[in-house]
Amino acid sequence: MSDTTEDIEIELLLEALFQRYHYDFRNYARASIKRRLAQALTQLGFTTLSALQDRVLHDPKMLPRLLDFLTVQVSEMFRDPSYFKALREKVLPHLSTYPSLRVWIAGCSTGEEVYSLAILFKEEGLYDRTIFYATDINPDALAAAEAGVYAVDRVRKFTENHQRSGGKSSLSDHYTAAYGRAVFDSSLRNRVVFSDHSLVTDAVFAEMHLISCRNVMIYFDRPLQDRAIGLFRESLARKGFLGLGSKESLRFSTHAPAFADFVPEDKIYQRREP
Amino acid sequence: MTGEPRKVVVVGASAGAVQALLTILPALPARFALPVLVVVHIPPDRDNMLVPLLQSKCRITVKEAEDKEPIEDGVVYFAPSDYHMLVETNQSLALSTDEAVNFSRPSIDVLFESAADAFGAEVVGVILTGANHDGAAGLRKIHAAGGMAIVQDRAEAYATAMPDAALRACPAARTMTIDAITTYLTSLGAA
Numbered sequence: 491m492s493d494t495t496e497d498i499e500i501e502l503l504l505e506a507l508f509q510r511y512h513y514d515f516r517n518y519a520r521a522s523i524k525r526r527l528a529q530a531l532t533q534l535g536f537t538t539l540s541a542l543q544d545r546v547l548h549d550p551k552m553l554p555r556l557l558d559f560l561t562v563q564v565s566e567m568f569r570d571p572s573y574f575k576a577l578r579e580k581v582l583p584h585l586s587t588y589p590s591l592r593v594w595i596a597g598c599s600t601g602e603e604v605y606s607l608a609i610l611f612k613e614e615g616l617y618d619r620t621i622f623y624a625t626d627i628n629p630d631a632l633a634a635a636e637a638g639v640y641a642v643d644r645v646r647k648f649t650e651n652h653q654r655s656g657g658k659s660s661l662s663d664h665y666t667a668a669y670g671r672a673v674f675d676s677s678l679r680n681r682v683v684f685s686d687h688s689l690v691t692d693a694v695f696a697e698m699h700l701i702s703c704r705n706v707m708i709y710f711d712r713p714l715q716d717r718a719i720g721l722f723r724e725s726l727a728r729k730g731f732l733g734l735g736s737k738e739s740l741r742f743s744t745h746a747p748a749f750a751d752f753v754p755e756d757k758i759y760q761r762r763e764p
Numbered sequence: 765m766t767g768e769p770r771k772v773v774v775v776g777a778s779a780g781a782v783q784a785l786l787t788i789l790p791a792l793p794a795r796f797a798l799p800v801l802v803v804v805h806i807p808p809d810r811d812n813m814l815v816p817l818l819q820s821k822c823r824i825t826v827k828e829a830e831d832k833e834p835i836e837d838g839v840v841y842f843a844p845s846d847y848h849m850l851v852e853t854n855q856s857l858a859l860s861t862d863e864a865v866n867f868s869r870p871s872i873d874v875l876f877e878s879a880a881d882a883f884g885a886e887v888v889g890v891i892l893t894g895a896n897h898d899g900a901a902g903l904r905k906i907h908a909a910g911g912m913a914i915v916q917d918r919a920e921a922y923a924t925a926m927p928d929a930a931l932r933a934c935p936a937a938r939t940m941t942i943d944a945i946t947t948y949l950t951s952l953g954a955a
């Protein structure tokens with residue numbers, strides 16, 4: 491089938507975003523991008539993507555608003571509790587043999603995964619020797635992550651997940667509730683570096699013992715997934731660990747041979763000896 | 765959008781889905797010539813028992829869809845619970861954790877609309893029993909793209925809200941009983 495006008499407009503808009511602002515969505519899974527651009531059109535009040543493109547090219551203030559549609563900020567604390575349980579029971583015992591640790595949370599969104607890992611590391615006595623790098627491309631999401639404030643009605647689910655992940659403390663030990671919001675303790679982020687980093691356009695920045703990148707690569711096409719996995723491969727220390735989202739895997743990656751299955755049912759891999 | 769025109773069947777169901785699918789899918793021959801993509805609403809915690817159940821009853825291959833998986837003829841793909849299933853091109857699927865649509869993830873609308881985008885007029889969309897409105901907008905889009913829209917006859921549907929909503933959104937859809945749907949799909953996929 492030939493491309494529709496809408497397909498052409500999507501192509502041009504993504505190219506414009508890349509050339510003008512260096513945000514590169516050109517190789518993201520297109521069906522989902524298309525849905526979200528359709529939402530952006532109605533909610534931002536444009537009739538065509540060409541009109542939206544015109545605006546965003548000439549008005550940088552439009553960029554963050556568009557980014558909120560192009561990136562998906564859906565997250566929760568201890569999402570997929572069995573993943574965090576597997577980290578707790580199977581990965582952290584290995585990590586505890588190192589005197590200092592570096593952990594990278596790639597695509598950290600609004601921070602739920604960051605606070606989950608910080609609490610987990612605290613409970614297991616590893617927090618004080620760890621530096622966490624929490625990265626994302628969405629500046630608003632990063633700011634929210636750094637603030638660590640969540641609507642209190644979400645906390646019930648967070649608490650339930652935390653318990654199911656084998657949590658040793660009570661989640662309420664880690665936040666104070668006020669005015670309908672749960673404010674997470676700053677002692678959970680005093681060892682976290684939040685920064686802007688793209689798995690598509692940026693390079694590796696430090697050697698890591700654990701990388702958690704969940705529900706980010708699912709938005710990429712296969713070649714882009716492979717680029718990101720290449721970064722993780724390069725960044726991981728010998729025998730370092732990589733955790734992915736529950737529907738993500740290394741199975742189709744050219745880098746697969748560099749990793750061993752560690753906890754296959756929770757998509758946790760270990761870097762092989764080079 | 766890539767490749768030769770090829771046909772696809774997309775199915776959406778909610779309350780009462782298991783019975784309906786247990787009638788349709790086991791009737792399809794092992795060498796069914798089309799891919800079948802299915803979204804069923806299941807509570808996220810009650811994990812997909814449906815796939816193993818249908819695997820044991822069907823001659824055609826039944827599996828849970830994987831991200832960026834190629835779409836093959838003669839395979840039934842189910843959206844995993846808590847993920848949307850989208851048609852990426854007429855050759856491959858994608859999963860996503862985008863927000864729920866119509867309070868549903870997976871959502872039938874998300875599957876149907878992306879199928880209409882990728883397969884154009886080559887889509888056969890089927891709305892079965894269900895107690896909500898998901899799928900109605902998707903079915904309308906399939907029909908608008910020149911595809912075939914089918915709605916289960918409300919007289920025999922376990923829950924009628926979904927067939928009713930689909931017919932309201934897409935009055936040109938054909939109403940069929942489960943048996944008629946089964947016969948129609950079987951003849952469509954006779955290689």
Ligand SMILES: C[S@@+](CC[C@H](N)C(=O)[O-])C[C@H]1O[C@@H](n2cnc3c(N)ncnc32)[C@H](O)[C@@H]1O
Binds near residue numbers: 569626689705861
């Ligand atoms: C669905 S959220 C995942 C949040 C969290 N990891 C989880 O699993 O709950 C996806 C995140 O990936 C971010 N993202 C998208 N493209 C990215 C890229 N190229 N590099 C880094 N992060 C990206 C988005 O901004 C968004 O915050």
